[in-house]
Amino acid sequence: MEELNCETAFTIPVFGGIPVAESVVVTWVIMAVLIVAGIFLGRNLKVENPGKRQIAVETVVGGLHDFFYELLGEDGKRYIPYLMTVGTYIMISNMIGLFGLKSPTKDVGVTGALALMSIVLIEYSGVHQKGAKGFLKSFAEPIPIMLPMNILEVFIRPLSLCMRLFGNILGAFVIMELLKIVAPLLVPIPFSLYFDLFDGFIQAYVFVFLTSLFIKETIE
Secondary structure, X not given: OOXXXXXXXXXXXXXXXXXXXXXXXXXXXXXXXXXXXXXXXOOOOOXXXXXXXXXXXXXXXXXXXXXXXXXXXXXXXXXXXXXXXXXXXHHHHHHHHHHOOXXXXXXXXXXXXXXXXXXXXXXXXHHHHHHHHHHHHHHXXXXXXXXXXXXXXXXXXXXXXXXXXXXXXXXXXHHHHHHHHHOOOOOHHHHHHHHHHHHHHHHHHHHHHHHHHHHHHHHX
């Protein structure tokens, strides 16, 4: 239970004290790592005769861009940088437990904030593509009787994104703790590799994949 609790890392002494949670501090660490990595990997890029580092970066970034482009098409390509950034953050957050830090995605506040950001982007994409009038009319499609269900779906989507990510990370953590109690020596090692690496990647993939599908559905 101590591992699951999101403790306060420190308090900012203004306005009566603003508590800063562990998940926020770890998120700052991840942000710093991503910024430093971006500066390092983006240095000295060349059009001709690129180095191995540049080729590797272009391969990864190009592959991710093509993946999302196939899902979203030309109308949705403006949202690809967001999806790539969020996917990278979630993947690192899920794996950071290997380095002794508490994963931010164990905090339902973090997964809830990610889901809220995604749902705002999803609804914005509909307004941007169809206009405010066309977006509002889409709630009565395919028939007007679907209006209540379509409105309810706006609230269901962020809840499903939030609880799916939080629930899977929580479930993996509970299983690993039980394995450490039952067989504390060798058995947890392969399971740790699965839950911290493979499952962490899968959960990041599922989150951005579903967000992409919702955006595609909204802009069509």
